[in-house]
Amino acid sequence: MDAFFAAVExxxxxxxxxxxxxxxGSGDPRERGVVSTASYEARKFGIRSAxxxxxxxxxxxxxxxxxxxxxxxxxxxxxxxxxxxEFSPVMEDVGIDEAFLDISERPELSEDIGRKLKDVIKNKLxxxxxxxxxxxxxxxxxxxxxxxxxxxxxxxEGDMEKLVWPxxxxxxxxVGPKTEMHLKGIGIKTIGELAAVPIERLKEQFGNSYGNYLxxxxxxxxxxxxxxxxxPKSSSREITFQRDTNDWQTIARTLADLTKKVAxxxxxxxxxxxxxxxxxxxxDFTTYTRAKTLSEFTDSTEVIRKAAFEALGRFELKNxxxxxxxxxxxxxxx
DNA sequence: TCTGGGGTCCTCTTTCTC
DNA sequence: TCTGGAGAAAGAGGACCC
Numbered sequence: 001m002d003a004f005f006a007a008v009e010x011x012x013x014x015x016x017x018x019x020x021x022x023x024x025g026s027g028d029p030r031e032r033g034v035v036s037t038a039s040y041e042a043r044k045f046g047i048r049s050a051x052x053x054x055x056x057x058x059x060x061x062x063x064x065x066x067x068x069x070x071x072x073x074x075x076x077x078x079x080x081x082x083x084x085x086e087f088s089p090v091m092e093d094v095g096i097d098e099a100f101l102d103i104s105e106r107p108e109l110s111e112d113i114g115r116k117l118k119d120v121i122k123n124k125l126x127x128x129x130x131x132x133x134x135x136x137x138x139x140x141x142x143x144x145x146x147x148x149x150x151x152x153x154x155x156x157e158g159d160m161e162k163l164v165w166p167x168x169x170x171x172x173x174x175v176g177p178k179t180e181m182h183l184k185g186i187g188i189k190t191i192g193e194l195a196a197v198p199i200e201r202l203k204e205q206f207g208n209s210y211g212n213y214l215x216x217x218x219x220x221x222x223x224x225x226x227x228x229x230x231x232p233k234s235s236s237r238e239i240t241f242q243r244d245t246n247d248w249q250t251i252a253r254t255l256a257d258l259t260k261k262v263a264x265x266x267x268x269x270x271x272x273x274x275x276x277x278x279x280x281x282x283x284d285f286t287t288y289t290r291a292k293t294l295s296e297f298t299d300s301t302e303v304i305r306k307a308a309f310e311a312l313g314r315f316e317l318k319n320x321x322x323x324x325x326x327x328x329x330x331x332x333x334x
Numbered sequence: 335t336c337t338g339g340g341g342t343c344c345t346c347t348t349t350c351t352c
Numbered sequence: 353t354c355t356g357g358a359g360a361a362a363g364a365g366g367a368c369c370c
Contacts, residue, residue, distance in 0.1 A: 176369085232341085285336095290364085340369105349363090
């Protein structure tokens with residue numbers, strides 16, 4: 001979906017149309033938080049996802065800043081996914097605003113399916129999206145990003161050299177800032193340059209598993225199937241304090257609060273956990289975790305809170321705390 | 335004055351058990 | 353009784369994605 005959160009807000013507040021809109025955090029750009037979504041008008045000012053709200057405010061003080069309303073976006077997301085499922089039952093969810101569809105069983109031209117899908121979403125929901133069609137997920141994802149917004153791009157096996165190899169390595173799924181810098185250090189900027197590196201060298205530089213992934217990805221090779229059903233592996237809640245704190249009462253109260261939420265979440269989704277992890281980020285942004293694995297599965301707030309405080313006790317709280325979080329994992333279905 | 339929150343997966347190290 | 357090794361489980365950190 002194109003600038004999904006901003007598009008949903010524009011739908012219910014038509015006066016936002018054509019204006020720079022920034023969605024993130026509490027909606028107050030003077031508070032701590034980052035940009036979740038910026039409308040295309042806001043992007044003209046250089047505002048991007050994951051940017052601190054304060055920075056966004058400096059770039060464009062006239063922008064309209066809104067808080068994130070996950071409930072509403074999830075509801076609209078459900079409507080979008082229902083439409084997608086009419087095109088193919090084989091669908092993989094990728095977060096709130098993306099999905100893969102396997103249309104290999106459909107007789108129609110894939111380009112026609114892509115165009116029809118966009119039309120239906122536009123007509124029924126008044127939202128635009130960008131569609132990529134390709135022989136696998138890796139290339140479909142790249143294709144979908146090539147002509148945003150409101151794009152429709154098709155990549156076939158024969159297009160690798162012409163369309164994909166000139167692209168920057170960051171366009172490959174799984175290549176983030178660290179790998180980008182590492183590759184830059186050995187003189188590699190584009191996917192084509194990456195494809196020219198022997199597999200042995202990639203394995204030397206990045207380890208067996210990831211080296212092999214880069215080798216295949218740069219050639220457009222991806223055999224991974226669509227995941228149509230998956231079970232959660234962990235569940236967590238965390239919060240960044242508006243001001244860094246070393247006040248034990250505040251830290252303890254917040255952790256108790258987070259463990260309660262995590263336990264409530266788990267009971268609602270019908271799982272039991274065995275491992276409880278506490279995460280602390282200090283004022284200098286260093287981040288640590290301490291975990292406690294219990295002898296029995298539980299969804300009790302009491303038990304989880306006790307385990308969390310045991311883990312908290314193993315931290316040296318010498319510096320001010322910026323963020324605290326609680327996570328449960330090691331799940332079993334109730 | 336920076337740098338959210340919710341996840342997954344991978345790797346390395348430590349700890350436990352046999 | 354002491355020591356060592358193998359393998360699993362747990363713990364911690366890091367990279368990445370939306």
